[in-house]
Amino acid sequence: MPTTEKNKTKKQLIREAAARLFRDKGYPATSMRDLADAVQLRASSLYNHISSKEEILKDICFGNAQRFLAVMEEVEQMEGSVTEKVMALLRLHIRTATEDLTSVTAFNDEWRHLTEPHLSEFKALRKNYEGRFQAIIEEGIRSGEFQAVEPAIALHTLFSAVRWLYDWYKPGKKITAEVLEEQVGGLLMKGLGRK
Amino acid sequence: MPTTEKNKTKKQLIREAAARLFRDKGYPATSMRDLADAVQLRASSLYNHISSKEEILKDICFGNAQRFLAVMEEVEQMEGSVTEKVMALLRLHIRTATEDLTSVTAFNDEWRHLTEPHLSEFKALRKNYEGRFQAIIEEGIRSGEFQAVEPAIALHTLFSAVRWLYDWYKPGKKITAEVLEEQVGGLLMKGLGRK
DNA sequence: CCTACCGATCGGTAGG
DNA sequence: CCTACCGATCGGTAGG
Numbered sequence: 499m500p501t502t503e504k505n506k507t508k509k510q511l512i513r514e515a516a517a518r519l520f521r522d523k524g525y526p527a528t529s530m531r532d533l534a535d536a537v538q539l540r541a542s543s544l545y546n547h548i549s550s551k552e553e554i555l556k557d558i559c560f561g562n563a564q565r566f567l568a569v570m571e572e573v574e575q576m577e578g579s580v581t582e583k584v585m586a587l588l589r590l591h592i593r594t595a596t597e598d599l600t601s602v603t604a605f606n607d608e609w610r611h612l613t614e615p616h617l618s619e620f621k622a623l624r625k626n627y628e629g630r631f632q633a634i635i636e637e638g639i640r641s642g643e644f645q646a647v648e649p650a651i652a653l654h655t656l657f658s659a660v661r662w663l664y665d666w667y668k669p670g671k672k673i674t675a676e677v678l679e680e681q682v683g684g685l686l687m688k689g690l691g692r693k
Numbered sequence: 694m695p696t697t698e699k700n701k702t703k704k705q706l707i708r709e710a711a712a713r714l715f716r717d718k719g720y721p722a723t724s725m726r727d728l729a730d731a732v733q734l735r736a737s738s739l740y741n742h743i744s745s746k747e748e749i750l751k752d753i754c755f756g757n758a759q760r761f762l763a764v765m766e767e768v769e770q771m772e773g774s775v776t777e778k779v780m781a782l783l784r785l786h787i788r789t790a791t792e793d794l795t796s797v798t799a800f801n802d803e804w805r806h807l808t809e810p811h812l813s814e815f816k817a818l819r820k821n822y823e824g825r826f827q828a829i830i831e832e833g834i835r836s837g838e839f840q841a842v843e844p845a846i847a848l849h850t851l852f853s854a855v856r857w858l859y860d861w862y863k864p865g866k867k868i869t870a871e872v873l874e875e876q877v878g879g880l881l882m883k884g885l886g887r888k
Numbered sequence: 889c890c891t892a893c894c895g896a897t898c899g900g901t902a903g904g
Numbered sequence: 905c906c907t908a909c910c911g912a913t914c915g916g917t918a919g920g
Contacts (some may be wrong), residue, residue, distance in 0.1 A: 527721040527806065530915060542916075543889050551915065607802060648868065651876045658857040663851040673843065675730065681846045689884030723901060737900075738905050746899065 506576050509547045512537055516554045517600040521664065525555055525603075525611045555608060562604040563623040566590070570630050581687055587631060588660065588683045595663035596675045599669035602664035628653060635690075644690045656686055704742045707732055712795040716859065720750055720798075720806045743802045750803060751811050757799040758818040761785070765825050775833035776882055782826060782879045783855065790858035791870045797859035823848060830885075838883045851881055 514534040519528040530551055534541040548554055573583050584683045594601045603609075609620050632653045638644035644652070658684060667678075698774050710731040725746055727738040743749055764785045768778050796883045798804075827848045832840035840846070851873040853875060862873075 519800060524719060524721060524802070524806075527911080531913085535799050540890060542891085542918095545916070546889070581718055607719070611719075647876050648872070648879065649871065651868070652880065654857040654861060655854050655880060659850050659854040661856065662853040666849060673846070677843070679847065682850055685842065685847065685850060685881075685884035687884075688886075689880035689882075691883075724897080726897085735906060737902095737907085740900070741905070 508537075512544065512547055513554060513557060514600065517558055517603050520555070520558075520603045520608050521599070521606075523679050525608045549641050552613060552616075555603075555612060557614060559604040559609045559616075560623075562594075562598075562601045563620065563627070565594075565601070566605070566627055567623065570627060573634075580634060580641060580643045581691075584633050584638065584656070585683050585687060587634075588656065588686065589679050591657075591660040591665060592679050592682065593675060595660065596667045596678070597668075606661060606664060619658075628657070631657070638690070642692065645692050647690070652690060656690075659686055674688065703732075707739065707742055708749060708752060708807045709795065712753055712798050715750070715753075715798045716794070716801075720803045721800060723826075747811075749852050750798075750807060753795050754799040754804045754807060754811075754815050755818075757789075757793075757796045758815065758822070760789075760796070761800070761822055762818065765822060768829075769825065775829060775836060776886075778829050779833065780882060782829075783851065783881065784874050786852075786855045787874050788870060789856060791857065791864075791873070795833065799874050801856060801859060803827070823852070824856045826852070833885070837887065840887050843883070847885060854879075854881055 512533065516528070516533055519532055519536060523532075530541045530544060534544055537544075569587070573586050576583055576586065609624075610617070612620055632649050633653065635644065635652050635656075636649045639646055663678065667673075707728065711723070711728055714727055718727075725736045725739060729739055732739075742882060757817075764782070768781050771778055771781065789800075804819075805812070827844050830839065830847050831844045832846065834841055839857055858873065862868075
């Protein structure tokens with residue numbers, strides 16, 4: 499087996515274990531010893547796979563930012579009503595929270611522990627995503643699909659109404675991702691709608 | 694001036710500075726040196742006013758839990774529709790986020806850094822609050838005021854739809870707490886409603 | 889991938 | 905309220 503391939507796998511394992519720890523304890527409270535224990539290694543051995551603690555956080559944050567922006571790209575070019583576009587984005591957030599452990603760390607609170615220049619770069623990506631989300635909401639207000647709310651308020655309410663899932667959702671639960679999409683999406687779209 | 698009174702004031706100052714730092718950097722990433730700088734003291738001098746770093750977090754968390762539970766008590770005894778009761782609770786959350794810096798730390802993510810036995814005690818208070826909030830939502834569904842959503846989903850959506858305010862709201866902004874209450878509350882109550 | 893170990897920083901104490 | 909300092913733990917390196 500080529501060394502590069504083996505390293506890749508181990509690096510992925512480390513990243514996933516780190517994402518779990520960052521979610522449970524937060525980035526600053528997670529030590530490299532904690533992480534090493536989680537992957538059955540000594541702390542020093544982690545450095546054969548990664549170059550620093552922050553690199554892990556950086557990879558998680560930027561990897562997910564790119565994913566969210568890629569979906570945004572698709573949604574913008576989608577045919578259909580604004581309601582359908584916003585639902586597609588809500589679905590993305592809900593699916594991501596219930597399926598992808600590494601994502602929650604990034605879009606919740608841990609990105610703020612990045613140091614410069616990564617912090618500014620990440621904030622710019624995030625601002626870009628939020629701005630494009632808000633533009634879609636504004637389009638819905640102009641077209642009359644949504645009622646005349648303050649776009650920034652609507653954006654943040656939607657955005658965060660979906661943030662509790664990451665530490666509440668357990669795959670064993672009887673509530674599925676589909677039910678969440680229907681009920682959370684339904685509640686919010688009904689709230690935004692005109693009638 | 695009596696020493697106790699002076700200490701009280703200084704302790705309050707320390708608590709407020711700590712709440713600001715905990716919000717901005719998180720509890721584990723806030724050092725006692727950071728806090729000492731913020732109140733123009735040496736780290737060691739903080740211990741004339743407080744007994745440990747965790748005591749500050751504990752005071753903030755439990756102080757606010759009591760406040761939220763006190764309002765819950767009032768709301769439960771309130772005359773009026775379920776819609777009015779839920780709006781009163783949403784108002785509490787919005788007002789608290791825009792007015793009281795120390796509260797956000799507690800009801801967001803920093804309470805998880807409490808150690809036992811405080812952690813379990815705090816979780817119990819939180820669970821108590823959420824359970825009573827959910828009971829009100831269930832009452833609204835039974836009475837027909839709300840549509841038949843999953844109560845736990847509605848609870849958490851409401852609960853967290855209001856959590857972005859703490860790091861977004863700046864007193865200088867043109868959007869006032871009243872507008873927030875009207876628009877955020879309006880969106881959510883409309884989403885929950887039957888028609 | 890390990891043992892051994894580094895300088896820096898942590899929360900907190902002693903003593904005045 | 906300060907200076908001086910403690911043991912523990914941090915992220916990370918050297919060397920094999």
